[in-house]
Amino acid sequence: MSKNKISMFQVTAMFMLLVIAPIVRGFPVRAAGIGGKAAWVAALVSIIPNILIVLIVHNLMNNVKRKDGKILESLTDVFDAVFGKVIGSILAVVYVVWLILWAAIEIRLVAERLTSTMLIYTPYRFFLITMLIVIFFFVRGNIKSYGRFAEVMLELFGLVLVFICFTVLPNIEIKNLWPVTTYDTKNILLASTQSTGLFSIFTFSMFIGNKIEDKEKIKKFGIGAAIATGVVGAIGTAITIGIFSPEVVASLSQPFFMALKVINVFGVLERIEAIFITFWIVADFMAVSYCILMATNICKIKCKLSNRRITVTPIMLILYILSIIIANSYFSLQVFSADICLTLHLVFGLLIPFIAYIVARGRKMIVTKEGTI
């Protein structure tokens, strides 16, 4: 592997790490509110639109060819080629603003969550500053170490999740999950948009396309990620709903965390939720780093900067102020994050790339092995 480039598997690991936490933490609450007993099916149904997102991204990154033969390395280049320089540049600015704003929301949510669940007498700004300092050094560093860290963490995360699934199994009541009938179809489809909204973040990974060594594997790893996200979402939802019932889950703020509290392995192993909190913090930390990484890389490509590192300090300071002024209360932040952010993720992660794909097809820019389409 060449210097300063990462593999598609590592990019997928980064994405999976950041998406698994909201899938098992927030998705069950929203899905149970919409789909009731059928909420767990919604996560499985969302695999289909998730695969569609992967196919759109794969086509944009691998099959769009410019007439002058210039190689398109990242999604920023693809937008420039498809929409033209002016619209491409406007889109780049919009994506940078959105990524920084989303990072601000994420980091504030983490800080507020830690304040409200564990250290209630500590001001949230303490967590903000601590995390921003760590992220500052992390994002300024080599992208390869970021990729390796994500790879290792994903494997550990997977092991913990499998362990939880087996230990929690005796507490699940089937009557909370079944029956699911055809009358639930509308609610299942509605609830699945929640999972698709989260998965559409996958598109943002392609903003570091110039750092990815094997872009031809987007389809392979992307489809794997789509299936894994759906399955993990279904398991997370089934665990929480199976233990508490859909009505209770819809009214809880952290149902998965509460479900972990019931785990007791032969009276020897209990209170293992602390292990999961550690992973959540790592996952949230990865989410913020991911946003900053993408935003700084867009800046580097669009402004022809020699080094991505120089943008990190001012962006971190902007992030600090934004994370404070984003909301005065935790409640409005949650509403904003759940209702508005997911819609905007769908717009930026699915709608705009889909429009780009249609325009590219219309302009006969998509060249596959079979020829131009």
Place this chain on the structure above:
Amino acid sequence: MIYYVLVLVAGILIDVKDLKESNNKSDLIFYILLTILALGLGIYYYLDPTRQGISEYVIKMLNMEGV
């Protein structure tokens, strides 16, 4: 506000080495623009830390207060 400006200055001192090494005009211009933006946002916040947050403003604008 003083602490914020001090951190900003410390950040500039860290980045000066990279900026000198790159010797690229667009690097410098972009860095100055971002730093001004960071400073502007800092001033905006510290002048009135109790003003309405962005999410409250958007929620109000979209009539989602009952959500």
